[in-house]
Amino acid sequence: MKSNLHHILPRSGVLRSHSTYYKPQIKTFSGTPWRYIRTTGMSDKELSAIRIDRDRLWKDLHTTCEWGKGERWGENATDIGMSRLASSDADKQARDWFVKTTQDLGCDVNVDAMGNIFAVRPGMDNSAPPTYAGSHMDTQPTGGRYDGILGVHAGIEALKTMKDNDMETEYPTGVINWTNEEGARFPISMISSGVWAGAIPLEKAYNLREVGSGNATQKSELERIGYLGPLEANHKANPIAAHFELHIEQGPILEASGGKIGAVEGVQAYKWHTITVNGRDCHTGTTDFQNRSDAMLTAAKLILHSHNRASEAGCLASTGILTLKPGSTNTVPGVVQFSLDIRSKEDAALLQLEETLKSEFSKIAQGEEIGGLNARGTKGRGCTVKWQLDTDSPATTFHEDCIKCVEESVSDMLGTSEGPNVQRMTSGAGHDSVYTARRAPTSMIFVPCRDGISHNPAEYCSQEDCGNGAQVLLGAMLRYDRLRASRKT
């Protein structure tokens, strides 16, 4: 099972130093000595003339989606979801395709200890780290064809386009396939970029057991499919110069506003809490409102209030889980637990919202009138509220250099950098770029997905939007390469 992995790794099994590792291997084109185009010499107009092959991208993407097919949801050939869990046999097939395709392009391909695959197309100066596109090829068990997969394919398409146009970048460029981004099989999301960034210990990641009844660990499964690589999974041993990630938005904002591209400025901060409301069970028929400690009515008020306060503060608040006890039509619940997911672009705003809600939830539960919530009903005997913090993820701010390269690349493609077709956005969900941003300039490119639906077989991004995204990704990588060179001089 490991044969195809071994031949892509340095024979010694030890990574060569950067100064020699990214040394160009191909210096001829069609057998003839040939001078590459360099980004440094290109005008904006020349840069904008480098165009990806939209049909090839579309075809490649749906080719690899033959491995790990999920549920059919429509009548077209590609109206089929994905179920390609990390380190599954289908994931191995997709990885093998990735390795073969990028090697055929002339890339050096290395796999690290977390199974992250780094395919690097050499540039002029291979002593510095590559400018990367990166995303993931694993999916949710009932996922779609675009989340993650599009970003990896667009990176490969960018490298193919560079080759087609006889370009030699100033610095190496590459594409990364991060392992188990979804956290659907081994239940920590973005875990392998997290290990690379030094945020998650390797041992913790290795020992993570698959969800369900199986006994496989992340390590055992990487080994099984031949993708437990010798390269250290660490940003110091294997640095990144920049990380650009094309991704479907997974939300409705671009579609609703008619925008084509989102230049992503960062990722929201979020905190997950479990809120417990304690009241007292009583009979729904024999207990008047004055004498109730109704945990469900109180929870309803708190959920509505969290929405109102988040609205006012430009934040988000959501309840996705709610359980109650004892759970009988004619018993007022004595205990309700619910999840409270609060998000904001700014850590400070999130903290402010959290503190406001902590103070006001208790008062509302005791029957105080806040926000008109107790104005019309009957004040009961009151409940108590407990908070438990489950997850705390601070805000991520992407790098202005990268964001600007994305915006300018949209301008290259569309002829304008402003206007309705590009908008700065904040990602609501986590991505591998959250971890790369800790160690390297990073930005993301969002494209619309139909009805904002994701993590669903019917997730859909049109061929046009996939192509737009890949074109912007290519342009951003080339512009960043030129920017790096300009700063060196």
Next chain:
Amino acid sequence: MKSNLHHILPRSGVLRSHSTYYKPQIKTFSGTPWRYIRTTGMSDKELSAIRIDRDRLWKDLHTTCEWGKGERWGENATDIGMSRLASSDADKQARDWFVKTTQDLGCDVNVDAMGNIFAVRPGMDNSAPPTYAGSHMDTQPTGGRYDGILGVHAGIEALKTMKDNDMETEYPTGVINWTNEEGARFPISMISSGVWAGAIPLEKAYNLREVGSGNATQKSELERIGYLGPLEANHKANPIAAHFELHIEQGPILEASGGKIGAVEGVQAYKWHTITVNGRDCHTGTTDFQNRSDAMLTAAKLILHSHNRASEAGCLASTGILTLKPGSTNTVPGVVQFSLDIRSKEDAALLQLEETLKSEFSKIAQGEEIGGLNARGTKGRGCTVKWQLDTDSPATTFHEDCIKCVEESVSDMLGTSEGPNVQRMTSGAGHDSVYTARRAPTSMIFVPCRDGISHNPAEYCSQEDCGNGAQVLLGAMLRYDRLRASRKT
């Protein structure tokens, strides 16, 4: 197993006609011919001098509670809950005690086809049906010592007191133990009084299977314990002149207001609905409020609104069950189902509330501002609301004659019919009296229970309150007997 049942039934197995059936069997006292006291000849003052034995009542009640003991909750000898499911071995032990005790009092004891036990102490004119006390000796699996049990014991204590005082009532008086009132084992509550009243078919009741994994039916278990009686379970074959039921309030109103006795005017109407809110799943991080169809937020608004409208209308509204899908912290739920239990003293008021909520729920779900609910938050894309009616129980109005007898009996006991010690109340929960009220004048007597707790091992009614209730029950039965006689003339 049936031996003790057979000897209490008429030898023919056929109920004798009323004209002969309740013929007094004992006309001597201590072996000496003896003249009974008749209610007709008694003044209010004389009536009020007939006092139950509060210690005997308390002792008897805790004696039978040795059969079917539940969970201990306190340090006193009787601080133990009950787990005496209908037609269990423990229920048989309690029934056997009931039969022996009432037979020893000189009662004729008959069992009907639903296992309801009718113990009748003959009066002067035994051609008319008896004035009954009635309640139930079965309990919830985690029930207490007073719900139902107190009412039966108080009825027996009333008959014992009549005997102690050498009273001969104008008409027969009796006590009924209704089968499976709780519906905890065979899952329809008040089922046996329901069959008696002609509201529930006998076959349906017989075929009812026990909850859980067992195969026993109500009929097979009655047969097993020897209480499948030959008497037709029907109000025509076995009529009742009046039904008085002493019961713990099972709510906090008496305790909170310092009241001693509730004279129950009727039982609330109630309707149980399942409300389904349909929105759309989306990611909590990537979907702004404008673009959500948040079924949980909508459900929270509807639950709060139902409370507000019920408050305004003097009705009750409660949600005891709520489930949502898909149930993940970072997914806004697309579907929420919740129970809505609405109650009112008046059928018309309940219908009005239901119609108001049906109209307004849909509007609120669509984002309309009703009752200030959408004033501060963000209007989303809206949800839809479906209603399903699960249970419709109209209001029961008890008989003014019976209610007055209860009030006057409180006056006999306490020296005043008005004031804080007696209050007219509406029962929030169902009782066998709901069905007897369809076929005979009925009222109930409520006594306080600590913290309003019931259907719980820690259910508690003090010896004083148990005694008060039994005293009022006796007085009401005697007053009703006198009233019947006065109307005949």
